[in-house]
Amino acid sequence: MSDTEPLGIGLVGHAFMGAAHSQAWRTVGRVFAPPLSPRMSVLCGRDADGTAAAARRLGWARAETDWRKLIASEDVDLVDICTPGDTHPEIAIAALEAGKHVLCEKPLANSVSSAEAMAEAALRANERGVRSMVGFNYRRVPALALARRLVLAGRIGKIRHVRAQYLQDFIVDPESPMMWRLDRERAGSGALGDIGTHIVDLAQFVTAEHITGVSGLTSTFVPERPLGDGSGRYGTVTVDDAAAFLARFSGGALATFEASRFATGRKNAMRLEINGSAGSLAFDFESMNELSFHDHGEDASTAGFRRILVTEPEHPYLHAWWPPGHGLGYEHTFTHQARDVLEAIGNDQPPAPSFADGLAVQRVLDAVEHSAANSSTWTEVPAHPA
Numbered sequence: 001m002s003d004t005e006p007l008g009i010g011l012v013g014h015a016f017m018g019a020a021h022s023q024a025w026r027t028v029g030r031v032f033a034p035p036l037s038p039r040m041s042v043l044c045g046r047d048a049d050g051t052a053a054a055a056r057r058l059g060w061a062r063a064e065t066d067w068r069k070l071i072a073s074e075d076v077d078l079v080d081i082c083t084p085g086d087t088h089p090e091i092a093i094a095a096l097e098a099g100k101h102v103l104c105e106k107p108l109a110n111s112v113s114s115a116e117a118m119a120e121a122a123l124r125a126n127e128r129g130v131r132s133m134v135g136f137n138y139r140r141v142p143a144l145a146l147a148r149r150l151v152l153a154g155r156i157g158k159i160r161h162v163r164a165q166y167l168q169d170f171i172v173d174p175e176s177p178m179m180w181r182l183d184r185e186r187a188g189s190g191a192l193g194d195i196g197t198h199i200v201d202l203a204q205f206v207t208a209e210h211i212t213g214v215s216g217l218t219s220t221f222v223p224e225r226p227l228g229d230g231s232g233r234y235g236t237v238t239v240d241d242a243a244a245f246l247a248r249f250s251g252g253a254l255a256t257f258e259a260s261r262f263a264t265g266r267k268n269a270m271r272l273e274i275n276g277s278a279g280s281l282a283f284d285f286e287s288m289n290e291l292s293f294h295d296h297g298e299d300a301s302t303a304g305f306r307r308i309l310v311t312e313p314e315h316p317y318l319h320a321w322w323p324p325g326h327g328l329g330y331e332h333t334f335t336h337q338a339r340d341v342l343e344a345i346g347n348d349q350p351p352a353p354s355f356a357d358g359l360a361v362q363r364v365l366d367a368v369e370h371s372a373a374n375s376s377t378w379t380e381v382p383a384h385p386a
């Protein structure tokens with residue numbers, strides 16, 4: 001383990017995301033050499049026994065059931081928020097006001113107004129050296145970080161088309177029970193906010209452009225589901241099961257986006273294809289160690305998409321991992337995220353993506369919902385905040 005200055009971590013939430021973040025905090029200092037050494041101080045959850053068991057399993061020093069106490073703890077310097085979206089604003093703003101750095105899972109919030117309040121709190125805190133970051137972990141897929149590098153280096157020229165999809169099928173069965181992700185109060189929206197949020201952020205990240213307007217459609221295919229509490233009763237699904245929208249980018253590119261939990265056979269097919277005047281890039285998370293690249297300047301008789309195996313030490317994040325060809329998985333994106341936030345805090349820099357970036361994504365989601373509710377009318381997205 002590193003003997004650099006410690007940074008106490010307090011994690012709120014220990015389900016899927018909490019486990020993924022725990023794995024990252026356990027691993028990051030053993031693989032990378034961040035300027036700060038994370039200490040897994042406190043894990044917080046609602047149920048005392050369950051949280052204590054999770055803390056033992058995931059490697060946390062102690063368990064807590066009150067997130068306010070976690071924030072107040074002297075051995076917590078960074079609050080990592082892995083709870084449903086409805087709790088993000090209160091926890092994040094309280095932590096920032098208490099002078100604690102914050103890493104907050106996506107989507108930043110359930111509404112534009114909440115995201116605005118969080119971005120304002122982040123801006124104020126940043127002036128005091130208190131940092132915040134949104135957990136858009138897919139920015140840390142080496143192939144996607146490489147895609148951005150190629151775009152910025154001009155390798156695909158001027159961007160004309162962006163095609164983004166995030167396809168899953170985990171609730172196709174109409175008898176699959178209700179969960180918080182299907183409740184607007186807790187999740188904000190459905191496929192749009194849960195997975196559409198990732199492709200909006202990624203498309204903006206890789207292109208280094210932003211979305212200026214959208215026309216959207218949403219659908220809820222299964223409006224009622226068993227409550228799953230043994231009562232035999234059904235509850236109402238209050239979010240979208242799928243969303244699709246057209247968008248225009250700031251550089252003029254035309255874009256299509258699709259987010260669905262009903263794409264049978266697709267488990268975590270997060271895909272991005274970008275066509276530029278000088279070439280194209282294509283990615284699919286189901287083959288996450290590969291990036292397809294077409295250089296349109298090559299001789300036409302042999303030009304075409306070629307598969308770059310993104311496992312070389314020259315590729316983003318890869319110097320610290322395995323020899324070429326051995327590949328990474330989903331969990332590594334969280335380790336990279338932990339590394340990046342530690343680097344930023346340790347070097348006294350604001351990390352990215354910022355809460356302002358999270359707010360920008362929220363504005364796109366909001367515009368899609370507004371458009372979908374108004375016969376898909378074209379809806380401008382307010383300018384990207386600073």
Ligand code: SOE
Nearest residue numbers: 016106168194195198261268
């Ligand atoms: C569920 O759809 C989910 O776990 C998302 O919440 C994550 O953000 C995504 O990475 C995988 O799918």
